[in-house]
Amino acid sequence: MQRAVWISFDLGVRGDYQGMYAWLDSKQAEECGDSLAYMNYEFEDDLVGSLVTDLSKAVEVTKKTRIYVIWQEPESHKMKGRFILGGRKAPPWAGYGQSPEQAVPDEG
Numbered sequence: 001m002q003r004a005v006w007i008s009f010d011l012g013v014r015g016d017y018q019g020m021y022a023w024l025d026s027k028q029a030e031e032c033g034d035s036l037a038y039m040n041y042e043f044e045d046d047l048v049g050s051l052v053t054d055l056s057k058a059v060e061v062t063k064k065t066r067i068y069v070i071w072q073e074p075e076s077h078k079m080k081g082r083f084i085l086g087g088r089k090a091p092p093w094a095g096y097g098q099s100p101e102q103a104v105p106d107e108g
Contacts, residue, residue, distance in 0.1 A: 003040070003043070004039070004040055005069050006037070007037050007051075011065055014062075022058065052085065067086065068083050
């Protein structure tokens with residue numbers, strides 16, 4: 001099977017970018033901005049499982065490796081996304097916005 005996927009990656013300062021770039025190049029991935037790529041990915045059975053196996057062989061995975069994949073489910077046509085290596089961390093924009101419960105009303 002083949003599925004269109006976007007892959008976002010954060011490998012840390014000393015991450016295996018050469019391995020990641022070689023893997024992306026071998027898949028004819030297209031650049032979509034800093035650390036984001038689009039490709040048509042060929043797999044046998046399980047999209048996410050195949051990506052994890054494939055990337056784990058190609059890229060040296062450390063505790064700082066974070067790879068997120070986005071794809072469209074063929075049955076429902078809904079977009080799906082999840083970390084396939086690593087996980088979520090606090091966003092750099094946390095604390096910059098004002099949430100509704102923190103807003104102080106003007107008094108006049």
